[in-house]
Amino acid sequence: MLLVEDDRETADMLADLFTAEGYRVDVALDGHRGLHLGLSRRHQVVVLDRMLPGIDGVDLVTRLRRVGVTTRVLMLTALGELPDRVLGLDSGADDYLVKPFEVDELLARVRALHRRDLAGAELLPLGSGQLDLRRREACLADGARVQLSMREFTLLHTLAADPKSVHDRSRLRKRVFPDTSAESIVDTYVHYLRRKLGRDVIRTVHGLGYQMGTL
Incomplete structure (x- = not known):
């Protein structure tokens, strides 16, 4: 609480x-x-x-x-x-x-x-897994559940809700991290998510930003 x-x-x-x-x-x-x-x-x-x-x-x-x-x-x-x-x-x-x-x-x-x-759990498709919107967890294909911090969840949710779009760092920073002006924080949390869920969970589109990858 x-x-x-x-x-x-x-x-x-x-x-x-x-x-x-x-x-x-x-x-x-x-x-x-x-x-x-x-x-x-x-x-x-x-x-x-x-x-x-x-x-x-x-x-x-x-x-x-x-x-x-x-x-x-x-x-x-x-x-x-x-x-x-x-x-x-x-x-x-x-x-x-x-x-x-x-x-x-x-x-x-x-x-x-x-x-x-x-x-009230809601599930959003996430590659071969799912994102539990109520519990803020990633549900892997093998049934394992990975807890996410609030910021990790919000970043992943933003990408997963519009998986075909490339999201530039500035837009992600304003939506997910409104209390800071440092766009490098986006890269930091992408790193955290990749460390928890695998390198392919978020795809880097060089010069443009990030896109939802595969879980």
């Missing part, structure tokens, strides 16, 4: 609560840290506040959805008016709970999102 909450006392209380329920919890105290963790690590559920320093909750969810992060999101906030709830859900959140809240209801809503995550 990823918990994004700028009030440290509330964040500590919620982290203890979720940990006691058996979740492994990453905590971010501002929107920038929350975005970094959401892009770089795998989570089943995100619980976040609306009013965050740096990047607010609506913008954070919008950015995650824009790059293909499908993790279930619960907004937990004091902003409870109808326009606030509509904006939160329209930004890409799956659920919206207003503070103050009942602990039992919060835990029930998180469990419901977790069940939806486990039941």
Whole structure:
């Protein structure tokens, strides 16, 4: 689970609560840290506040959805008016709970999102294998499953969703790594994917960029 909450006392209380329920919890105290963790690590559920320093909750969810992060999101906030709830859900959140809240209801809503995550696996063809869009894993032809980091998954998903196109580094950098201006990061993550899945998983088109290869 990823918990994004700028009030440290509330964040500590919620982290203890979720940990006691058996979740492994990453905590971010501002929107920038929350975005970094959401892009770089795998989570089943995100619980976040609306009013965050740096990047607010609506913008954070919008950015995650824009790059293909499908993790279930619960907004937990004091902003409870109808326009606030509509904006939160329209930004890409799956659920919206207003503070103050009942602990039992919060835990029930998180469990419901977790069940939806486990039941909602989608598979994208990946050569002789498949890409599990919900669990963010590469499923090899022999049945083996390879876990991917969030950025590895997003890069591979971008290529696999349009396998015939050649994707230039600039476009890949803007889509997959919006928080950095260094296009060399694309080459770094291509290397990581090849190391995990084989040299042929991504094809280099010299002078143009990268194209989906064969798994």
